[in-house]
Amino acid sequence: MVVVTKQLLDAFIACCVGRRDEYAYQRSDGRYARAGCPLTYDVVYRHLQGVQTIGSYLIDEHGLCRFAVFDSDASSGLVDLLQVQSQLAGVGVPSYLEQSRRGAHLRVFFRDPASPALVCRWLLPFCPDGVEFYPKQNALSERVPLGSLVRLPLGVHRVTGECYPFVAWSHGQFVPVAASLADMLAWFSTVLRVPVPASIPLPVADQATPTTPRTIPFTSVPSETTLTIRDWCRQHDPVAMIGRYVALDQKGMGCCPFGWHHNDGVDAHPSLWVYRPSYPDLCCWYCHAWKQGGSLFDFFRYYYGLSARELWSHILAGGHF
Ligand SMILES: [Zn+2]
Numbered sequence: 001m002v003v004v005t006k007q008l009l010d011a012f013i014a015c016c017v018g019r020r021d022e023y024a025y026q027r028s029d030g031r032y033a034r035a036g037c038p039l040t041y042d043v044v045y046r047h048l049q050g051v052q053t054i055g056s057y058l059i060d061e062h063g064l065c066r067f068a069v070f071d072s073d074a075s076s077g078l079v080d081l082l083q084v085q086s087q088l089a090g091v092g093v094p095s096y097l098e099q100s101r102r103g104a105h106l107r108v109f110f111r112d113p114a115s116p117a118l119v120c121r122w123l124l125p126f127c128p129d130g131v132e133f134y135p136k137q138n139a140l141s142e143r144v145p146l147g148s149l150v151r152l153p154l155g156v157h158r159v160t161g162e163c164y165p166f167v168a169w170s171h172g173q174f175v176p177v178a179a180s181l182a183d184m185l186a187w188f189s190t191v192l193r194v195p196v197p198a199s200i201p202l203p204v205a206d207q208a209t210p211t212t213p214r215t216i217p218f219t220s221v222p223s224e225t226t227l228t229i230r231d232w233c234r235q236h237d238p239v240a241m242i243g244r245y246v247a248l249d250q251k252g253m254g255c256c257p258f259g260w261h262h263n264d265g266v267d268a269h270p271s272l273w274v275y276r277p278s279y280p281d282l283c284c285w286y287c288h289a290w291k292q293g294g295s296l297f298d299f300f301r302y303y304y305g306l307s308a309r310e311l312w313s314h315i316l317a318g319g320h321f
Contacts, residue, residue: 003182004048009041011188015109016153017044018065019057024149026053030101030159032149044152048181050163053155058135059147064113068123069150070095070106071132077103078167078174084126093123094192097174099164101157105150114196115139116147117257120245121304122197125321127244136247138257141268144247154184229297229308230282232315238284238296241321242274245303258302261290 023039024032032055035043039056047054058065072080081097081104088095088108098105108123117138127133136148156163165176165184178184239252246254249270256272259265271289286293294302300321301311 004045004185006041008182008185008188009044012048012154012185013044015067015107015188015191015193017056018067018150019060019146021061022057022146024055024057026055026151026155026158028158030157034146047152047155048185050156053151053158055149055151057146057149059116059137059140060113062113063115063140065116065119065135066110066113068108068110068119069134070127071100071134071150072103072105072130073100073132074103074130080104080128080131081106082169084128084131087126088123093194096166096177096191097168098153098166099174100151101160101162101164105153107153109191109193111193111195118196118198124244125319128320129240133244138255139266141255141266143255143268143270154181227316229295229312233277233282233284233296234279236296237276238299239274239276241296242285242299244321246272246274248274256287256289258287258290261287 017039019039021038023035023037023043025035026032035054039054043052043054046052058067058069060066070081070084074080078097078099084106085095085097093108095106095108098107110119116135119135120133120138124133134148134150137144140147151157153166154163163181165178166187167174168177176184178187239248242248243254246257248254252274253270254272254274255270256262256267259267262268262271267287267289271287272285273288273293274285277284277295282295282297283293284296285299297308297311300306301308304311306314
């Protein structure tokens with residue numbers, strides 16, 4: 001048995017637990033079932049002892065989140081996320097690598113609880129193709145009352161019977177950040193929790209209500225490049241790219257992130273349809289409530305509240321989404 005003090009538990013919970021009035025436990029087939037009761041110290045303690053493995057809902061009772069997770073199920077997950085870790089470090093954001101059953105997680109811990117929408121705008125641009133990002137929702141709604149779930153670290157995976165450590169890249173290999181579970185728990189007192197910046201460009205939806213919905217023309221092509229906005233749209237799969245910003249079902253339906261034309265500023269029922277365009281048409285999304293859609297370029301213009309020129313400069317500068 002590992003000796004776990006309340007102080008150690010507090011540091012762990014502050015980093016890794018979202019919602020406190022609800023959680024889920026992992027079944028023997030690896031799937032999760034809603035527990036229907038609060039996530040107490042005792043529940044976390046039993047998770048760490050390997051008695052029961054639990055998952056935490058990222059978005060808490062107040063609609064805020066305390067951490068974000070990049071989740072790669074690829075066998076190259078650790079290496080892929082090491083690159084993301086390095087990119088984040090380049091802009092002053094510390095993040096922490098954790099092994100997982102199939103690949104890896106990269107976690108970013110926040111100093112204060114933050115809006116999931118803000119967190120997505122801030123960190124999603126660092127998420128490579130094929131990697132999942134949590135929180136998956138911009139907000140909770142009637143349709144999604146709990147949001148996504150992420151396995152709490154340092155428990156025993158019910159399928160493999162393994163406990164996956166946090167690791168660091170050292171001398172050409174990944175090594176656990178601590179030798180024992182007790183030491184890894186103590187390590188949580190040392191992790192850096194970063195403030196979520198307040199100055200991320202807001203989507204148009206959060207700024208002002210446009211009087212007339214606009215269609216963005218494809219005209220802004222800088223003279224020093226032969227790449228056009230049309231080319232750029234054609235080079236990317238809109239379902240995959242928009243799917244990283246909006247949780248889409250199998251039909252490509254999801255909640256529209258542009259709130260201004262929805263009641264109370266939130267699309268409570270999925271109104272956004274994302275699809276692969278039939279060229280030469282570039283339109284790839286449509287909001288049924290707004291009765292308007294556009295190209296992939298339009299989507300990011302609205303999402304980030306940028307002018308066509310600003311967004312195009314970002315793309316030409318190698319900016320990713
Ligand atoms: Zn809409």
